Amino acid sequence: MRTKDMPRTAAYPEEIRRVMGGADPTEEQWRAISMPLEPYVVVAGAGSGKTSVIAARVVYLALVAMGRLDADHPGVLPGNMLCLTFTNKATENLFLRIRRALSSLDLPEGEEPTIANYHGFASQVLERYGLLAGIEPGQRVLTSAQRVELCARVLDDMVFEHVSAEWQPSLIGKILELADQAANHRVEPERIVEFNEERLVALSAHRSDRAHEASLERIELARAVARFRELKRDLGVIDFGDQITLALEIVERFPRAAEEYRSRYAAVVLDEYQDTNVAQGALIHGLFGDGFPVTAVGDPDQSIYGWRGASLFNLLEFQEQFRLPDGTPASRLPLYTNFRSGARILAAADRIIEKIPEDQRPDPEKKLNAWPGCGEGEVEVRRFPDEWTEAQWIAGRIRDLHDAGTESLWSEFAVLCRTSRLFVPLQEALAGEEVPVEIVGLAGLLQLPEVVEVLAYARAVADPFASVSLARILLGPRYRVGFKDLARVAAWTRDQNYPLRSEDRDDVPPFLFAEALDHLDEVTHLSDEGQARLEQFRAELADLRAEARRPVGEFLAEVIRRTGLLAELEASLDAERARATKRNLAGFLDEVHAFSPLEGELTLRAFLDYVDTVEAGEKQEWSPVQPSMENSVKVMTIHQAKGLEFGMVFVPGLAKDLFPNLMVQQNPAERGKSLDFELRGDARILPAFRGNLKQFWMALRDYEEMEERRTCYVSLTRAKRRLVVTGAHWYGEGQRQKNPSALPRSTEPRAPRSRTPWSATASGSSVTGPAPPFVTNPTRCFRRDGAGRLPRRSRILRS
Structure with missing residues (x-):
């Protein structure tokens, strides 16, 4: 059999070819x-077959260990290998791929590598060695919803002087965000307090007091984080951040743990290493540093989870952090051949990513090479008047291409959005074209009208102050109460509150709109029809409040039934739209049933509090949800689509401040929720604050642009055969038209211009053709007047 030093004319091992x-x-x-048994890092570009390479590496080492392949090292049997990846789905895929790859090797039963995700592996460390550090085994790991629930208890124990506490979900989000950063970078809350108290005098001397105020806020939030940790200890629970930090503490305090792991495993493979945080990198190094054969696989250009703790630092520093036994840096190997996308698609992606500075890319010259069998591919850019026209055009295009047989499966189409706020027009447009569609993830489902309607009823039942939800229901198509009647009820409520104000008593609660429903006979000048409908709603609300004692999932299903939503869908003449709505409601109820409380039974109030926190969060674009295997068009955020591929991909929303969204995520000079960069483990690759707020903010904006370019790169490289990038002048609530996004301009090729003419259609301006070349000049496309542009004073208002 051929070894790596054999000439190319010799055959590769058949077992390796089978894996490939x-x-x-x-x-x-x-x-x-x-590669020999030594540390090395593989920079694996999008679509380069990295999972196959990892599986083939396991097979190769097994063949050497079994004596069936010559090499200058002893090889490793699969049972002595550890493979770590990031998500449960990735773990499952890698497990199945490796199991199939090993099936032909005639190995003893059970001779398989250990495959886990990073958190699962840390959990194993805690289970095996936790008692050494006084950590009880079997501690429950909190879900995201349970963390929110527990963190809410912190607010009962603290008074906040500097942090705004008017909106509870926002405050909880700030505490948890700082808690996550502290865990990701191994910083104790007490250290955050100490560091900021030491700086207060110096910060007070700055021209602006914003940095000083942010430091005071951070001190309070750090103390809240400390209290949050105490509550977790009292309940004997941990979260995912604790899994890593506690495991790392064990490894550092008790060398025996690392020694036993190094004797248990002979080689380690780390997948998606660019998605790990600083603490995870430190844990792996603590266990398997000092020349141990560790293979890290990752792509710096696909590092898009920085906002939830991932740090490109680990991948950039691997060669220095995991040196060979003789002290020389580890090798870096490229995987730059893409087996997924057409050449024009890859050229567009490369032009997007090449603008990132060299110090943020291990190989600044990296470019994806298209495998000849993938063809040229098609790239198209279009711009539309508004987001509804954009969505309708996308839906129509999908319908036409599917009907023509260009893409025979609905599941080969995907619409990848930077933010879930674009889901509503897309869902309505696709349903209007009778296209089966799946909205992926809770954050996206919360945007849909049918889910908003159900939540309005839930809030009206659970919260007497939910006047907005009451108004939504009463003004909606089910009750159709007129504005005048609603205003008269509100006026009666206001009149009842006047005497209470004059008494100046805090112990007397005000009359609420919900209470006014019980006094309709006292409200004057109501129309007969309006009064009848209000009384009907009052009776239904009372019935639903009685039903709210049932489990939350059952109660919400009852809301759907009682409100006639299902009957309305059954009677709908638009069958596909009805089916899409049913799928969305079923997906929402699945999310509800998956929600479990910290203690006791799930309450409606606890669930709504969690929904409020999700909706109030700035980072709701990612959730660990995978699309189903159903034959339907997938609508999801780009962050959810990482690792997936589709025949045709649409990327809408390319407009300034939407995509790219350059809102600074972490700014410790102005936000108390942001951990001081000086305390972060990856401070070397971050901007430094030197007293000038504007300069620091601009440097952070540049950093955000890098993240947005990576996000765009990921979206483009999901496409196999066809890629369509779209944008519009007007989106939703905007008072001004959106300027064109800067990102598509980066896709202007260096190749000679195509002869394909520019065209303007009724739906928008575009670059197109029978087989569209790589976009010729998207800047002109995004700037032209005419059919693709609205008059300057026009406004598109949609609800």
């Missing part, structure tokens, strides 16, 4: 597969 889909590995793949 029956084809020979490329030279760069073979080098990554057949």
